[in-house]
Amino acid sequence: MGKRTGYASLPLHGGKAPAWLFSRMVLLSRGILTHLVEEYGTTEVLRRLSDPFWFQAFGCVLGFDWHSSGVTTTVCGAVKESLREAAAEWGLFAAGGKGAASRKTPAQISAACEQLGRDPDLLVHASRTAAKVDSAAVQDGYQLYHHVFLFTAGGDWCVVQQGMNDATSMARRYHWLYEQVASFVDEPHAAVCCDATGSTLNLVAGESTAVRSASVELANQPPHVVLQAVENIPELRLPARHGLFPEMDVDHRYLSRILLKTYEHAPADFEALLGIEGVGPRTLRALALASELIYGTHASTRDPARFAFAHGGKDGIPYPVDRATYDRTIEILGRAVGRAHIDRTERINALKRLAIFR
Secondary structure, eight states: OOOOOEEEEEEOOOSOOOHHHHHHHHHHHHHHHHHHHHHHOHHHHHHHHTOHHHHHHHHHHTTOOTTOTHHHHHHHHHHHHHHHHHHHHHTEEEEEEEGGGGGGHHHHHHHHHHHHTOOOHHHHHHHHHHHHIIIIIEESSOEEEEEEEEEETTSOEEEEEEEEETTTTEEEEEEEEGGGOSOTTSSOOOOOOOSOOOOOEETTSGGGHHHHHHHHHHHTSOHHHHHHHHHTOSOEEOTTSOEEOHHHHOOHHHHHHHHHHHHHHOOSSHHHHHHSTTOOHHHHHHHHHHHHHHHOOOOBOOOSOOOOOSSOBTTOSSSBOOHHHHHHHHHHHHHHHHHHHHHHHHHHHHHHHHHHHO
């Protein structure tokens, strides 16, 4: 399957999956996930969901629109619902969702970990940091509104989250996989899958290493150091990207309060700086621009972004969802799952009889 994390950009579509389709998506996704868990294990499920191409194909098989932004929220919703009864048995859990549901992610992770008897801190940190990176450290014009965190009883995890760009009427999906993340703030996305790229301030690019270090150094200094750098120049330009007009783009009173907080917290590195409450896109942009003026460091402008239907699509493209065929697929898949259980039981019993005979 190649690299399994990255981006996918999709046009914004209105509406939602009708109840008759979503209920079937839950059943079919449960059948597919059952096969994956039994044949390959829970970690392989994470690997596949974190692959933007496989995820898109999965959504098509479930009958959703092949290029709609809604495939992200609907497929994740179906997966989360399908895991509701199987989570404890499989050791595979899902937290978060769209809008307000995304803010419940830490609490849902903690609740599942309490049942498992494990510390949730590392998983909660992974969830929060992945969201903060794609909302603040990668400034590509997409505002996050959906975040789903899937994890196993053993602590493996993946993230599927999506942002919206009102100006272009596009949505961008971000995929993370634990085994591809050597660092949360240095090239955490191992694959790129996006046709729509644009002006981007990419503070987690490898080329931005010096900017990250300089930003941390500035965050440890009194606020006036950064504020003076921003105030003394009417327009700050980074090569081949947007201009920043301080009087238009930066609220100095708010920035001063945040810089005072970073100064008091004295972050040791960029990941710690990113984790400080209140540090968002504007604060990081101000630090990056100030570091370029003071230290000559240049932030990267590289945008980290660059199936056929089995049952039709919700909007009737390439053809309307065939409910009879869909139900037949669920039935056949269910029988196959049942047969697999029987076959496995028969093999175990045969081995036991052979052991007794010996």
